[in-house]
Amino acid sequence: MGTLEQGKDSANGVINHNKPLSLKILQFLLLFLGLGIGFSILSMCMLRFAQVQNVLPMVQSRIQPCYQETNGIENWIRPPSNLHHSMNDTELLWRASFVPQRKNWPFKRTPKIAFMFLARGPLPLAPLWERFFKGNEELYSIYIHNLPSYKSDFPASSVFHGRQIPSQVAEWGKMSVIDAERRLLANALVDISNEWFVLLSEACIPLHNFSVVYRYLSESRHSFVGVFDDPRPVGRGRYNKKMLPEVKISQWRKGSQWFEVNRKLAIDIVKDEVYYPKFKLFCKPACYADEHYFPTMLHIQSPHLLANRGLTLVDWSRGGAHPATFGKADVTDQLLKKLTEGHGTCVYNNQTTSLCVLFARKFSPSALDPLLKHSSKYLGF
Numbered sequence: 001m002g003t004l005e006q007g008k009d010s011a012n013g014v015i016n017h018n019k020p021l022s023l024k025i026l027q028f029l030l031l032f033l034g035l036g037i038g039f040s041i042l043s044m045c046m047l048r049f050a051q052v053q054n055v056l057p058m059v060q061s062r063i064q065p066c067y068q069e070t071n072g073i074e075n076w077i078r079p080p081s082n083l084h085h086s087m088n089d090t091e092l093l094w095r096a097s098f099v100p101q102r103k104n105w106p107f108k109r110t111p112k113i114a115f116m117f118l119a120r121g122p123l124p125l126a127p128l129w130e131r132f133f134k135g136n137e138e139l140y141s142i143y144i145h146n147l148p149s150y151k152s153d154f155p156a157s158s159v160f161h162g163r164q165i166p167s168q169v170a171e172w173g174k175m176s177v178i179d180a181e182r183r184l185l186a187n188a189l190v191d192i193s194n195e196w197f198v199l200l201s202e203a204c205i206p207l208h209n210f211s212v213v214y215r216y217l218s219e220s221r222h223s224f225v226g227v228f229d230d231p232r233p234v235g236r237g238r239y240n241k242k243m244l245p246e247v248k249i250s251q252w253r254k255g256s257q258w259f260e261v262n263r264k265l266a267i268d269i270v271k272d273e274v275y276y277p278k279f280k281l282f283c284k285p286a287c288y289a290d291e292h293y294f295p296t297m298l299h300i301q302s303p304h305l306l307a308n309r310g311l312t313l314v315d316w317s318r319g320g321a322h323p324a325t326f327g328k329a330d331v332t333d334q335l336l337k338k339l340t341e342g343h344g345t346c347v348y349n350n351q352t353t354s355l356c357v358l359f360a361r362k363f364s365p366s367a368l369d370p371l372l373k374h375s376s377k378y379l380g381f
């Protein structure tokens, strides 16, 4: 009760005007003490931040800390120690378009697959992917593009920890999705070891183990982009004559958004200043840039490098504008058998094969448990 009264009095300034000088000095000192404590806490936080941002990833990838930095070749080989950067898109695309011109690498380069997740928020199927990646640490890297408002909270032990790239809002069907995909490619290109670039969503799963996927991509002479000439209104009907002379209607192509490209095509995409402005101006809904820009541009520039098919299986059998989503009840032995076995045949390096897809979508978060339960039997990991 007494303390309460005292507090109230001083708050009202009752004892203030007959306060001795020494008390005022004491108050002053206390203020400084408070400020000092505030600063200590702030600097501790900043130290923690620096550890999370720099020191930890460095320890993980066994890279020298900055104070030992040399001007040697390692500066050009090692991936950035963290994915945060302050470049805007113009700067990032410019940086990512740098290409070595000599054929011989002056160091041992182990080519990696960049798995690029174009997601809105969390990755509910992450535990399945963790299992897929396990044991192949030297052979892949991961990049995640989220809504900028979403902050991921993967634990430090997760392969997804700290793999979020600086992102912006991407609206489905609009050019901002292309921007997000180019942002993913550009961030991945900065790591000189990335050789193959796979675009995935949070609803995708791998259908085979990592070694099968790695061999399939690394031994292919083609990149897996679906590219076809669709005469219907939903194909050629979306073409706009104002794209001439860069894009003729006979060159207009359509394909699925979920692509796999090699380093050469990834660079062609980030460096494109010819087709991008045309699509930005003249491919707006009901023209969906994500179904036309990459297929058309790559078909015009490098038709011989394309497999003309994607690697991601989507179930359109239920009809409608959106593919079927598999939930808990759908993931049965039967479905997994069907997904991993029967897709007819396709051409791979000029030979007929029955291994035609490596990934499948769409799977809802509830599918995770049955997927984990069956993964070793059907998916091979």
Ligand SMILES: *[C@@H]1O[C@H](CO)[C@@H](O)[C@H](O)[C@H]1NC(C)=O
Binding pocket: 088, 089, 090, 091
């Ligand atoms: C990025 O910054 C540069 C330099 O300030 C500017 O010229 C460019 O327009 C910016 N690009 C974007 C996409 O904001």
Ligand SMILES: *[C@@H]1O[C@H](CO)[C@@H](O)[C@H](O)[C@H]1NC(C)=O
Binding pocket: 209, 210, 211, 212, 380
């Ligand atoms: C991956 O799957 C293939 C084919 O199912 C199998 O032959 C191979 O042993 C598996 N590799 C690993 C590392 O599990």
Ligand SMILES: *[C@@H]1O[C@H](CO)[C@@H](O)[C@H](O)[C@H]1NC(C)=O
Binding pocket: 350
């Ligand atoms: C691909 O296969 C066809 C027929 O089997 C053959 O005529 C052609 O030369 C092959 N092309 C390459 C590049 O091997």
